[in-house]
Amino acid sequence: MIEANLPAMFVVSYISVALLIVLAGVRVKQSAQPLATMGALVAALLSFVGWVVVQAHTDAGFPATRYGFGGWAPPIGIEFVLDGLSAFFLMVVNGVAAVVLWHSAGNIDKHLDAHPPTFYALATLFLLGLNGMILTGDLFNLYVFLEISSLSSYALIAIGSRQAPLAAFRYLILGTVGGTLYLIGVGFMYAMTGTLNMIDMMAIIPLIAQEPGVLVALLLMIIGIGVKAALFPLYGWLPESYTQTNSISSALIAPIGTKVAAYVMIRILLYVFGATELNAVWPLSDAIALLAGAGILFGSVMAILQKNLKRMLAFSSISQIGYILMGVALMNPLAFAGALFHVLNHALMKATLFMVSSHLERQEGSVDIRDFNDSYRVKYPWSMATFTLAAISMIGLPPMAGFFSKWMLALGTIEAGHWILFGVILSSSLLNAVYFFGILEKVYLRRSGQKEASKHPMNEVSWGMRLPALMLALTLLVFGFINAPILEVLQSLFPT
Amino acid sequence: MMVQSEFIPLLAVLVSLFAIPLIALSSNRPNLREAWTFIAALIKFGLVVSLIPGALQGETVGGALFEIAPGLPFELEADPLGVFFALIASGLWIFTSAYSIGYMRGNSEVKQTRFFAAFAMSLSSTIGVAFAGNLFTFIVFYEILTLSTYPLVVHKESDAAIQAARKYLTYTLTAGLLLVAGAALLYMETGTLDFEAGGLAALTTSTLSTGKLWVIFILMFIGVGVKAGVMPLHSWLPSAMAAPTPVSSLLHAVAVVKSGVFGVLRVSGFVFGFGVLQQIGADVLMMVLSAFTLTVASFLAFKQDNLKRRLAYSTVGHLSYIVLGVSLMTMSGVLGSVLHIAAHATMKITLFFCAGAIYVNLHKDSISQLDGAAKVMPWTFAAFTIGAMGLTGIPPINGFFSKWTLALGTIEAAQWIPLGLLILSGLMNAGYFFPIVARAYFKPGGQDLEGHGEANPWMVVPLVSTALLSVIFGLFPNAFVHILDLATVIMEQIFHSGGSL
Numbered sequence: 001m002i003e004a005n006l007p008a009m010f011v012v013s014y015i016s017v018a019l020l021i022v023l024a025g026v027r028v029k030q031s032a033q034p035l036a037t038m039g040a041l042v043a044a045l046l047s048f049v050g051w052v053v054v055q056a057h058t059d060a061g062f063p064a065t066r067y068g069f070g071g072w073a074p075p076i077g078i079e080f081v082l083d084g085l086s087a088f089f090l091m092v093v094n095g096v097a098a099v100v101l102w103h104s105a106g107n108i109d110k111h112l113d114a115h116p117p118t119f120y121a122l123a124t125l126f127l128l129g130l131n132g133m134i135l136t137g138d139l140f141n142l143y144v145f146l147e148i149s150s151l152s153s154y155a156l157i158a159i160g161s162r163q164a165p166l167a168a169f170r171y172l173i174l175g176t177v178g179g180t181l182y183l184i185g186v187g188f189m190y191a192m193t194g195t196l197n198m199i200d201m202m203a204i205i206p207l208i209a210q211e212p213g214v215l216v217a218l219l220l221m222i223i224g225i226g227v228k229a230a231l232f233p234l235y236g237w238l239p240e241s242y243t244q245t246n247s248i249s250s251a252l253i254a255p256i257g258t259k260v261a262a263y264v265m266i267r268i269l270l271y272v273f274g275a276t277e278l279n280a281v282w283p284l285s286d287a288i289a290l291l292a293g294a295g296i297l298f299g300s301v302m303a304i305l306q307k308n309l310k311r312m313l314a315f316s317s318i319s320q321i322g323y324i325l326m327g328v329a330l331m332n333p334l335a336f337a338g339a340l341f342h343v344l345n346h347a348l349m350k351a352t353l354f355m356v357s358s359h360l361e362r363q364e365g366s367v368d369i370r371d372f373n374d375s376y377r378v379k380y381p382w383s384m385a386t387f388t389l390a391a392i393s394m395i396g397l398p399p400m401a402g403f404f405s406k407w408m409l410a411l412g413t414i415e416a417g418h419w420i421l422f423g424v425i426l427s428s429s430l431l432n433a434v435y436f437f438g439i440l441e442k443v444y445l446r447r448s449g450q451k452e453a454s455k456h457p458m459n460e461v462s463w464g465m466r467l468p469a470l471m472l473a474l475t476l477l478v479f480g481f482i483n484a485p486i487l488e489v490l491q492s493l494f495p496t
Numbered sequence: 497m498m499v500q501s502e503f504i505p506l507l508a509v510l511v512s513l514f515a516i517p518l519i520a521l522s523s524n525r526p527n528l529r530e531a532w533t534f535i536a537a538l539i540k541f542g543l544v545v546s547l548i549p550g551a552l553q554g555e556t557v558g559g560a561l562f563e564i565a566p567g568l569p570f571e572l573e574a575d576p577l578g579v580f581f582a583l584i585a586s587g588l589w590i591f592t593s594a595y596s597i598g599y600m601r602g603n604s605e606v607k608q609t610r611f612f613a614a615f616a617m618s619l620s621s622t623i624g625v626a627f628a629g630n631l632f633t634f635i636v637f638y639e640i641l642t643l644s645t646y647p648l649v650v651h652k653e654s655d656a657a658i659q660a661a662r663k664y665l666t667y668t669l670t671a672g673l674l675l676v677a678g679a680a681l682l683y684m685e686t687g688t689l690d691f692e693a694g695g696l697a698a699l700t701t702s703t704l705s706t707g708k709l710w711v712i713f714i715l716m717f718i719g720v721g722v723k724a725g726v727m728p729l730h731s732w733l734p735s736a737m738a739a740p741t742p743v744s745s746l747l748h749a750v751a752v753v754k755s756g757v758f759g760v761l762r763v764s765g766f767v768f769g770f771g772v773l774q775q776i777g778a779d780v781l782m783m784v785l786s787a788f789t790l791t792v793a794s795f796l797a798f799k800q801d802n803l804k805r806r807l808a809y810s811t812v813g814h815l816s817y818i819v820l821g822v823s824l825m826t827m828s829g830v831l832g833s834v835l836h837i838a839a840h841a842t843m844k845i846t847l848f849f850c851a852g853a854i855y856v857n858l859h860k861d862s863i864s865q866l867d868g869a870a871k872v873m874p875w876t877f878a879a880f881t882i883g884a885m886g887l888t889g890i891p892p893i894n895g896f897f898s899k900w901t902l903a904l905g906t907i908e909a910a911q912w913i914p915l916g917l918l919i920l921s922g923l924m925n926a927g928y929f930f931p932i933v934a935r936a937y938f939k940p941g942g943q944d945l946e947g948h949g950e951a952n953p954w955m956v957v958p959l960v961s962t963a964l965l966s967v968i969f970g971l972f973p974n975a976f977v978h979i980l981d982l983a984t985v986i987m988e989q990i991f992h993s994g995g996s997l
Contacts, residue, residue: 337566374653397643397672398636404565407680414684422680426673433669441662445653484563491566 006050007067007080007135010090013042014128018121025117033105036120040098040127047090054087055489066137066199074137075197081137084493085271088340089134089263093256096347097127099468100255103355104248106465110362119159123252126152130260139186139272140196142264143179146228149260150175153253160245167240174227174237182224188217198272205273218284221268229261231288231325232295235318239302242314247358250310254317255351259343262324269328270336270495289329293424295322300431304438309357309367312435313350316394319428320346326421327409335412337490341483342405345393348472348479349402352390355469359383359461372442379459382466384443389473391436393480396429401479408487501550505558505572505627508543508582512536512616512623519616523609526601533593533612540623541586544579545977551579552978554985558627564636568689571629575693576985577766580834581758582626583977584841585751589619591958595849596742598954602856605740610647615743617644622751625758631679631689631767638675638723638755642668645752648743649736660738667722667732675719675759678712682767685712691762693989695769706776709768713778716763723756725812726819727789734800734808741852744804749811749844754837757818761833765990770825782823787914789816794924801862803851806928807844810887813921814840820914821902827987829905834983835973836898839886842966843895846883849959850876853951858944863932868941870933872948875956877936879963884929886966889922894970 017039024031057065064083068074101123108116129149136142154175158168190196192213193204208214227234238258242250269285299319306312324346327339359380361367377384393400406425413422448456460466479486515536522529550557554576560569574582596615600608621644624637642665650661683689685708686698722729736748747753764773764782773779793813800806814836821833853876855861858869870877886893889900899922906915950956973980 392643397639397669399564399640407565407676410677410680411684414680422677426677429673430670433665437662437665441658445650445658447653481562481564484566484568487566 003053003065005067006046006053007065007082008069009046010043010094010131010135011080011128013046014039014124014131017042018124018128021117021121021124025121029116032117032120033101033108036124037098037101037105039124040094040101043094043127043131044091044098047087047094050082051087051091054082054084058084058492075195075200078141079137079197080135081199082135084489085263085266086134088490088493089260089343090131092344092347093130093134093260094127096255096351096472097252099472100248100252100351100355103251103358103465103468106462107248107358107362110247119156119248122152122155123249125149126156126252130256133260134263137198138196139189139198139201140183143183143186146179146182146264149257150179150228153257156249156253157241157245159249163240164244164246167237167244171237171241174234178224178227178234180224181220181227185217185220185224188213188220192217198267202272202274215284218268218273222265222284222288225261225264225268229258229265229325230295230318230321232291232298232318232322235295235299238318239311239314242317243308243311247310247354247361251351251354251358254313254354255347258317258321259324259347262321262328262339262343265325266328266339270331274495285329285331289326289418289421292322292324292326292329293421295319296326296424296428297431300428300435304431304435306435307369309360309369309439310354312369313353313357316432316435317346317350319432320350320394323406323409323425326424327412330412330416330418330421332412332415333491333494334408334415336494337487338405338408338410338412340490340493341401341408341487344486345401345405345476345479348476349390349394352386352469352472352476353394355465355472356383356387356390359465359469362461363459369439369442372439373446373448374444375448375456376443378456380461381458382460382470386466386469386473387443388440389476391440393473393476395432395436399477399480401476401483404480404483404487501546502558504543504547505574505578506561508540508574508586509572509620509624509627511540511543512620515616516613519613520609526608529609529612530593530597533596533616534590536616537586537590537593537619540619541590544582544586544623547574547579548583548978548982550574551576552981552985554989558629560629565632567687568632568683569630570636571633571690572624572627573629574627575691576982576989577758577761577834578626578628580979580982580986581754581837582623583982584754584838585619585622585626585746587977588746588750588841588845588962591845591849591962592742592746595745595852595955595958598952598958599740599742599852599856602952602955603740605651607651611651611740614644614647615746618648618747618751620644622755625755628691630691631682631762634691634759634762635672635675635679638759639672641752641755642672645743645747648747649739651740651743652738654738657738660735663735664732667729671719671722671729674715678715678719681708681712681715689767691766693766694991695765695772696767699767699772700769709772709776710778713763713768713773713776716767717760717778717782720756720759720763721785721819723752724760724819725753725756725789725815726785727792727812727816730789730793730812733812734805737802737804737808741804741848741855744808745845745848745852748808749848750841753811753815754841757815757822757833757837760819760822761830764822764825765830770990774825779823779825782819783911783914786816786819786823787917789813790820790921791917794921794928797928798924801864803854803861803863803866803932804848806863806932807847807851810847810925810928811840811844813925814844814887817899817902817918817921820918821905824905824909824911824914826905826908827991828901828908830990831983831987832898832900832902832905834986835894835901835979838969838979838983839894839898839966842962842969843883843886843893846879846959846962846966847887849955849962850880850883853955853959856955857951858948863935866932866936867939868936868945870936871941872945873950875950875960877933879959880936881933882963882966884925884933886970888925888929892970893966894973895966897970897973
């Protein structure tokens, strides 16, 4: 019963929670945060069940679980598909979201005095959209969920500093253009194939792969999704959005928002169009890989130049999403597993880093890197230790998890014989080291003026905020040690 | 309690790791805190010593623990070479621990808890480097070693220390990255990163082009060469002297830099194999660079008035003796290299101990200020003289025998220029060490020496002990821990298990 209906349950539970938050919020504003956290937690548990079920099915040689809404069989009806790839992304998205929402409890007073229910309802809808994008087996339906998540994220981003609405507006314009391009691409494909169902389309594409219309459609879809994924040079909306928005939204959106766009990229490039079909006709994946490589370097260099911690993390996101898209575009199992593992790692790392930045923003009122000094290590010992762990993982030093995704990506570039990208991966590690050690050096060593650092009283945030951040950082260490079995499963997800 | 012998390498790594929380928790009780360091050091040394009998039989203890990356096991194996390096690092840690107490307290250093914790971490990773059973495990510990020594280099938190630490990280992180790059390329070509005495069988039989072999070798050689201080990659080492002297003594004369030369031995003797390296001509590159380094470093040592910096340049030179010995790829050359790892360790640690004792006691760090200092610090300068004589290569100190064996190696390989440079550099060692000794003994001391006596026994006992060890190992190379026999076993393994000449 659960198994058969599992794909639909994610969306159903999120819709119910969103409604419940609004209704309950009328009377008890404080109920919003626990409800939203519960919603994400339920989804995270469902994802875990889904993962186990999918693994069992794969081992037994069963096909993916398909769920036709309203009993309508595809291609007429819309269907959800739960396979290894979608189960993996669901776990990452819902798991990280649950921790971030739990963490946000300590921060509500700072940002959301007036309207926590609205905020958490939006956050839940945002997650609903992401879950739908991951699960759907229908290209048009994907657009619908894309818009649900996008619209809620515009609103989530608009809550923040005075410039936040402007940043959100910019995102809205660019995001809408991206969404529209994607939709036009889907229109082309529908005109040529007569279906919107991904599995159907997969079977038809080899027959029409030579048609110029396919390339146009694919380009439109990639550019459209590329905007959402912040594929270089389509990242324009991202830095300001992450910087200006409130620190709950940035911790929620930054780790998982772009990942789901990357997921759509994987679905379309590797599954619907097919890794081999695609490259046999159009060398499109090379172009994406090079753009992603350029994004890695660009994001890292820009991150070094930033004076605001949140903006620095935003540029670092552009660089890290580059790793993921590059791994996808290299189209071999090693790079693919590295990219997926980096999805997981980067979600954990970015969530941790944005959480710590929210601690500083809350206590200090600003996250200007120039103000960091050794009083921070005394005032925020736990947060800074957490930051250090995540930073080491971002740089990619063993035994943190970040090292192993980069290792797999490096092996993938060698496998593909792509020496430029091999060099990019290595050099970007050093660039990461420059900006993260720059911060660590300030926090641990830079004199805070006349006053002896140890004279500062401890000024940490509540354990309710410290603990989730620390937990995620420690998870990175754990995943560093148990990465081999994870990577093996991820390699097996590469479509053959 | 009996311990399953295959877990001894793991335990030896973990001992000092477990000590870290204990050290941190006893932050307010310095005596207890230092007791943890001692207990960890003694247990670690005991564990390593228990591996010696097996190593003398050429045995390898331990094995793969789990898979750390797909296809790559996390492997801790104590082979003779690993035991040899671990023995030196863990044995000298005991002396350094005692010395650190005298130094840190005598100098009223701040943040001693962080210091001792980072020290324990560095030792854990050094032993990890020693016992790493494959290149991947080696890299993991190599990087942790970099990170855990960073707080030690930056300890004083002065601008100079911060600059030095930045330089240190830049060099070592870049090196680590190149090592990773080399490992990735090698793994994709051969499907293995294991260490095999005599070189990877997969590599000797493979059809890799010379160009690719060169690329992989260069990447790896730079990766380990930075920590081994091979010019032009050495300049972090003199800067790293900004660290407190116990760090310079154990880490920047023994553990960290020796993990670099140890890496050179691993990469050339256990990954590529001498046969492959000679075939592509990489031995020539190693020889040229190391011969250049050991000569130029000696010249540079002359110019330093700061005692620790002079010692640092001397270290750069002596590390290249070891690399040179490897590059000869003859039996005596390798034997001399391995012996010099041990000999240089006991001698150079003595000299650094002395430099630190002088600094704490007399507040002097320049050679030009040492006039007459031997009169007030007789034990310290006696030890210093022994160390200096040993490094110069005067019998019966252990430095003589390792240098002698290295010289034999150059003759075996018929490499006359390196032989000449070895002799020249020996003379220069005398040239930059003996003026210090002469100044301290024979020049009249200034007024400022009055009222000063010998340093605190916590410092004097360790430095006299390591000086004595240098003499004892010179007279009886197999005393206590069978250094010579171990070195012979290592040499035989490299040459007779598959490595063809």
